Amino acid sequence: MPDAEALIDAPNPSLQTILEKRFAGDWAAVESLCLTSLAHDPANAEVAWQLAGAQWRRHAPAAAENTMRGAHALNPGNANIVAAMAQFVAEQGRYGEAQRLYERALKLDPGATTPAVDLAEIELRNGDWRRGWARYEARLGRADRAHNSIVSIMARVAPHWAGQSLEGRTLLVYSEQGNGDDLQMARLLPALAARVQHEGGRMVLACRQALHALFSRHFAPCVEIETQAYAQHGTPDYCLPIMSVPLMLRLKPDDVRGTPYLAADASRVEAWRALVHARTPRRDALQIGLVWRGDSKHRRDAQRSMDLETLDALFSVPNVVFHPLTPGGAALPASVAHCDLTHHYQLGFDDVAAHVSTLDAIVTIDSAPLHLGGALGVPVYAMLDHVSQWAWGSAEKQRWYDSVTLFRQPRPGDWQPVVARVAQALHALASARA
Incomplete structure (x- = not known):
């Protein structure tokens, strides 16, 4: 990272340049450009927000919080800055403090939508569903909603x-x-x-x-x-x-009860069982569904998704064949025993449901296959980022699906302990099957 003197001497980058790097997903460049800009104009709240967003996406919510607290000191009474502080406090799991900050932001701007929805999700996470579900209706009042949404x-x-x-x-x-x-x-x-x-x-x-x-x-x-x-x-x-x-x-x-409430089509399950049997490289191995990345447009995709290299401990478990469950994703390396059948998905989630119903378990991040597996009663090992969706609370217990086991990051961005624990769970599953 450049030193302070270099930042001051550097030309002040425009917000347009910063946004171009943001839309390209180059968060390191966004952070560097924002630091340079703030050295010239410390009170620029928009640039501070861009910097905090880049820090958050690089798994540094504490740094993002500090950035917005600095912006708040120079722009007191700004509801958007207070709401941003609340977001990054919540991303560290300090939900009580985040709730108070969201309430403060809403006092400053009672009609604000995003802090109301974020506060509702904290209330839902904490089990205050009477207030939470009512407040969650604020999402429908967004003034910037697209005409074709x-x-x-x-x-x-x-x-x-x-x-x-x-x-x-x-x-x-x-x-x-x-x-x-x-x-x-x-x-x-x-x-x-x-x-x-x-x-x-x-x-x-x-x-x-x-x-x-x-x-x-x-x-x-x-x-x-x-x-x-x-x-x-x-x-x-x-x-x-x-x-x-x-x-x-x-x-x-x-x-809420965790019992299954959906079922795959029986005839499709039989067809998928035959397909898996014919295509898997090892019929005697555990057949495990796998999801490691979600929709990049999701607000928290940088937090919930991971790179393939992060899964090395999982890929070292012997006698396992992995089945990717999301079409169009990166291919698993040839060194990993896998069976990609996603090009056979003709009826959307009905085919995914039939596919996973033939597997021994699903290993997934917080995405749709987690909910599908739970709704079907298929064993699911859910790899959660430190905060994750409100439905998963703040620990490793949940009421929504009996067949889902949660594995949560101990700190933001730290996937290694999660993957190691899931690998141990697959070892145990293989031993129990043997």
Whole structure:
């Protein structure tokens, strides 16, 4: 890192240059450019935020916190800076302090969306679901939401359902966020459908194409949202995003059960079992599903994903064949026994469900296959970053899936202990099978 004198003498980089490096994912360059810029203009809150973001993505949330505290000293009373401080405090697992900072940011700017949603996730993490689910509705009020986003489109289709009578009316429940969120919340759809029916109404589920074949076997009527197939059921009277279902059911932590609630298609399972048997390089080995990277557009993908080199301890476990579960990802090295069948996924998650139902277990980061495996009752070893999604709390216990075991980073960015423990778990699984 350049010294302070060199920073002062260097030309002040423009914000555009910094943003170009950010969009390229060159976080080291972003950090260097921001330090140079702040040496010229220490009170520039936007550059401080870019610096903190780069530090966070490089697994240094404490440095990011310090950066924003410095910005706060020079820009007191700025709600965005206080919210940023809260974010990086939360990323270190100091949830009580982060909650107080978020509350302070919302006092400064009561209409702010992001700190309200982040505060809601802390409340949900801590089990305060009465406040958390209600506050989580703030996500729907984003002023910068794209015109073609699903929430924006559905707002033009029908008004948001807030508990009005459904007698003689149709409620359209729709996919809103990631596939993992849909899989997690699908457990609640039968209860909501029963309520709608009891009130004399009708519920239609509109899900993403990737989930349609799987969901349509469990919930009816179920249509693909991308093709606007919900129109075949007439114009709905109300719409409800699936992440609002817990609020409408007044869901409490004790209401959640970890038993499986989805099942793969039996005929597809048999076809996938034959395919795995024919293609695996070792039929006598453990067959383990593997996910090590998620969607790069995810807000916390830098925290939850890892490089292949990080998995060396896992790849050293003998008598294991790994099955990548995400199409289009980096290929596993030839030195690792593996069987990539993702090009056979024709029906989205219905094929993934059948595939993993033939495997001995899944090893995955915090992504959709974690929720899929748990919903199916397949053994899952979940490799979590230090903070991870709110649903996983702050320890290594969770209520959502009986078949899921959590392995959490002891500190931000430290995957080595996690991978080592999962490798031990695979050793134990192989021994038990033997």
